[in-house]
Amino acid sequence: MNHEFNRHKPIYKQIMEHICQDIVRGTYEHGDKLPSVRDFAVQVGVNANTIQRVYQELERDGIVESKRGQGTFITENEERINVLKEEMKKEIVQRFITDMMKMGFTYHEMMTTIEEEAKNDDSS
Amino acid sequence: MNHEFNRHKPIYKQIMEHICQDIVRGTYEHGDKLPSVRDFAVQVGVNANTIQRVYQELERDGIVESKRGQGTFITENEERINVLKEEMKKEIVQRFITDMMKMGFTYHEMMTTIEEEAKNDDSS
Amino acid sequence: MNHEFNRHKPIYKQIMEHICQDIVRGTYEHGDKLPSVRDFAVQVGVNANTIQRVYQELERDGIVESKRGQGTFITENEERINVLKEEMKKEIVQRFITDMMKMGFTYHEMMTTIEEEAKNDDSS
Amino acid sequence: MNHEFNRHKPIYKQIMEHICQDIVRGTYEHGDKLPSVRDFAVQVGVNANTIQRVYQELERDGIVESKRGQGTFITENEERINVLKEEMKKEIVQRFITDMMKMGFTYHEMMTTIEEEAKNDDSS
DNA sequence: GTGGTCTAGACCACA
DNA sequence: GTGGTCTAGACCACT
Numbered sequence: 173m174n175h176e177f178n179r180h181k182p183i184y185k186q187i188m189e190h191i192c193q194d195i196v197r198g199t200y201e202h203g204d205k206l207p208s209v210r211d212f213a214v215q216v217g218v219n220a221n222t223i224q225r226v227y228q229e230l231e232r233d234g235i236v237e238s239k240r241g242q243g244t245f246i247t248e249n250e251e252r253i254n255v256l257k258e259e260m261k262k263e264i265v266q267r268f269i270t271d272m273m274k275m276g277f278t279y280h281e282m283m284t285t286i287e288e289e290a291k292n293d294d295s296s
Numbered sequence: 297m298n299h300e301f302n303r304h305k306p307i308y309k310q311i312m313e314h315i316c317q318d319i320v321r322g323t324y325e326h327g328d329k330l331p332s333v334r335d336f337a338v339q340v341g342v343n344a345n346t347i348q349r350v351y352q353e354l355e356r357d358g359i360v361e362s363k364r365g366q367g368t369f370i371t372e373n374e375e376r377i378n379v380l381k382e383e384m385k386k387e388i389v390q391r392f393i394t395d396m397m398k399m400g401f402t403y404h405e406m407m408t409t410i411e412e413e414a415k416n417d418d419s420s
Numbered sequence: 421m422n423h424e425f426n427r428h429k430p431i432y433k434q435i436m437e438h439i440c441q442d443i444v445r446g447t448y449e450h451g452d453k454l455p456s457v458r459d460f461a462v463q464v465g466v467n468a469n470t471i472q473r474v475y476q477e478l479e480r481d482g483i484v485e486s487k488r489g490q491g492t493f494i495t496e497n498e499e500r501i502n503v504l505k506e507e508m509k510k511e512i513v514q515r516f517i518t519d520m521m522k523m524g525f526t527y528h529e530m531m532t533t534i535e536e537e538a539k540n541d542d543s544s
Numbered sequence: 545m546n547h548e549f550n551r552h553k554p555i556y557k558q559i560m561e562h563i564c565q566d567i568v569r570g571t572y573e574h575g576d577k578l579p580s581v582r583d584f585a586v587q588v589g590v591n592a593n594t595i596q597r598v599y600q601e602l603e604r605d606g607i608v609e610s611k612r613g614q615g616t617f618i619t620e621n622e623e624r625i626n627v628l629k630e631e632m633k634k635e636i637v638q639r640f641i642t643d644m645m646k647m648g649f650t651y652h653e654m655m656t657t658i659e660e661e662a663k664n665d666d667s668s
Numbered sequence: 669g670t671g672g673t674c675t676a677g678a679c680c681a682c683a
Numbered sequence: 684g685t686g687g688t689c690t691a692g693a694c695c696a697c698t
Contacts (some may be wrong), residue, residue, distance in 0.1 A: 179612075182682070197400035219683065260399060265409050268392040275384060276321035279414035283407050285389050290403035306688060332670060343690045348672070356604075364427075365670050365698035430697070445648035467698070508647060513657050516640040523632060524569035527662035531655050533637050538651035554673060580685060591675045596687070613683035613685050 183218055184225045191230065195246060196257040206236065206244045307342055308349045315354065319370060320381040330360065330368045431466055432473045439478065443494060444505040454484065454492045555590055556597045563602065567618060568629040578608065578616045 177183050194200045206212070209227065213220040227244050230236040234252050238244045247253065272282050301307050318324045330336065333351065337344040351368050354360040358376050362368045371377065396406050425431050442448045454460070457475065461468040475492050478484040482500050486492045495501065520530050549555050566572045578584065581599065585592040599616050602608040606624050610616045619625065644654050 184682090193398040197398070221683075257399070261396075261401070261409070264392060264395045264399075265413065268388060269410065269413055271388045272385075274317040274321070275381070275388075277385075279410060279417070282410055285385070286393065286403060286406055286410070289389060289393055293403070308688080333672090334670085345691085346689065349688095351671080362671060364672095364696080367670065432697090441646040445646070469698075505647070509644075509649070509657070512640060512643045512647075513661065516636060517658065517661055519636045520633075522565040522569070523629070523636075525633075527658060527665070530658055533633070534641065534651060534655055534658070537637060537641055541651070556673080581687090582685085593676085593688095594674065597673095599686080610686060611683095612681080612687095615685060 184222050184229070187216065187218075187223070187226045188229060191226070192235065192256060192260060195235070195253060196260060200246050202246050202250050202253060203248050204246045206246070208243060308346050308353070311340065311342075311347070311350045312353060315350070316359065316380060316384060319359070319377060320384060324370050326370050326374050326377060327372050328370045330370070332367060432470050432477070435464065435466075435471070435474045436477060439474070440483065440504060440508060443483070443501060444508060448494050450494050450498050450501060451496050452494045454494070456491060556594050556601070559588065559590075559595070559598045560601060563598070564607065564628060564632060567607070567625060568632060572618050574618050574622050574625060575620050576618045578618070580615060 177186055191200070191206070200206075206227070207215065209220050209223045213223045216223075227236060227238060231238055231244075234249070235247060235256060236244050237247055269279075269282065277285075301310055315324070315330070324330075330351070331339060333347045334344050337347045340347075351360060351362060355362055355368075358373065359371060359380060360368050361371055393403075393406065401409075425434055439448070439454075448454075454475070455463065457468050457471045461471045464471075475484060475486060479486055479492075482497065483495060483504060484492050485495055517527075517530065525533075549558055563572070563578070572578075578599070579587060581595045582592050585595045588595075599608060599610060603610055603616075606621065607619060607628060608616050609619055641651075641654065649657075
């Protein structure tokens with residue numbers, strides 16, 4: 173499988189985000205094993221060094237833990253995952269609100285807009 | 297006035313966005329004159345070339361028009377401005393929705409979250 | 421009447437070209453009087469200085485002659501006009517041929533292309 | 545090699561045109577790697593920033609693609625190249641025809657003129 | 669004074 | 684080494 177990457181954002185960050193999304197969505201659970209660096213690199217079609225960096229940064233953030241000779245695992249620390257979820261949600265929401273406000277929209281208009289999208293989604 | 301710039305995004309893009317926000321919010325109207333390249337550069341504390349690039353890209357996008365020896369102006373084409381507003385809104389909203397969905401949130405949860413932020417804002 | 425000018429070419433040159441085209445096409449004849457600087461400026465909607473420069477350069481080229489207190493006239497020198505026509509034609513043709521050759525077209529293809537345009541023009 | 549540039553046209557545009565001509569003529573094919581910004585700059589004797597701009601504008605036009613840390617490549621999109629060829633041809637031909645018409649020439653005269661040039665070229 | 673182009677040289681992130 | 688951004692300062696043409 174060949175993933176599409178956004179040109180204007182570091183690939184390693186995009187992969188990091190993707191993993192985090194999988195975690196908070198429940199696709200990965202605490203303690204799950206991640207693919208090996210090499211396998212993962214082949215799967216997404218990037219250099220192994222790039223995946224290496226992804227795992228490093230995720231470990232630095234306490235999201236994953238690498239065990240020598242065994243592989244890399246989602247942290248057993250459930251609280252860390254909850255915090256991650258809140259962090260990500262907050263960042264996305266805050267960004268949305270400030271961007272919309274800079275354009276002059278009110279909270280009411282923001283909610284209406286999302287409601288409309290929800291309807292479009294239903295009917296499609 | 298000395299503006300703060302996000303270190304992970306080109307300054308010229310941040311300035312472009314800022315101008316576009318001013319336009320859709322109504323701070324600038326169609327036909328309005330923008331500051332000269334050099335004046336604007338001094339105002340925001342960047343090099344004149346950076347502003348030059350901002351104006352160039354905005355002109356390519358049909359948002360402003362540069363007139364020789366006279367200055368740079370918001371386009372007279374009101375329709376273009378309406379389109380700009382829709383484009384910007386759509387991009388922000390779509391981004392928000394897809395990011396939230398990737399994390400597993402429903403439309404309902406998205407709206408609830410914003411509602412909560414609105415309340416916090418009131419009381420603050 | 422408000423003329424449209426090409427942004428990326430000096431206005432005075434565009435006006436010069438326009439006058440020369442009128443001359444070689446026969447719209448102006450040798451000895452004809454051109455509009456006064458001010459009238460012409462109003463007609464085409466530019467600054468009078470710009471027209472002033474147009475007349476100056478045309479006079480330098482021997483295309484027009486200005487007579488004090490009377491106005492500006494197309495030269496009486498018919499030979500000069502014939503030379504002008506040849507110069508302009510040659511420039512246009514040479515430019516066309518070299519541009520097409522740079523793209524890899526043959527003389528035969530150039531003529532075919534023009535033939536096609538001629539047909540489209542007929543039927544339209 | 546030291547190239548000659550037309551003083552009345554931005555160097556970056558002249559280089560852009562040159563590259564496009566190489567593409568439509570087949571000197572470059574889809575997927576080919578272009579010289580690095582710095583190498584190209586040395587080759588044509590201009591500043592690296594000028595080449596940078598050339599690549600940027602070509603990328604915006606969908607003609608080339610820049611890949612981080614790898615280089616700049618002609619697009620893999622063959623259709624885009626075909627469109628480019630048609631665009632360039634059309635622009636040149638239309639310009640020739642309108643210029644000649646403004647001077648009062650007929651389609652027949654245009655073709656005769658080119659035919660004559662072709663003969664001169666043969667005998668030279 | 670206005671926009672537009674170019675240079676020289678620096679620094680950064682990515683691979 | 685590769686593209687990308689930014690600065691400082693210069694020069695040009697147009698008005």
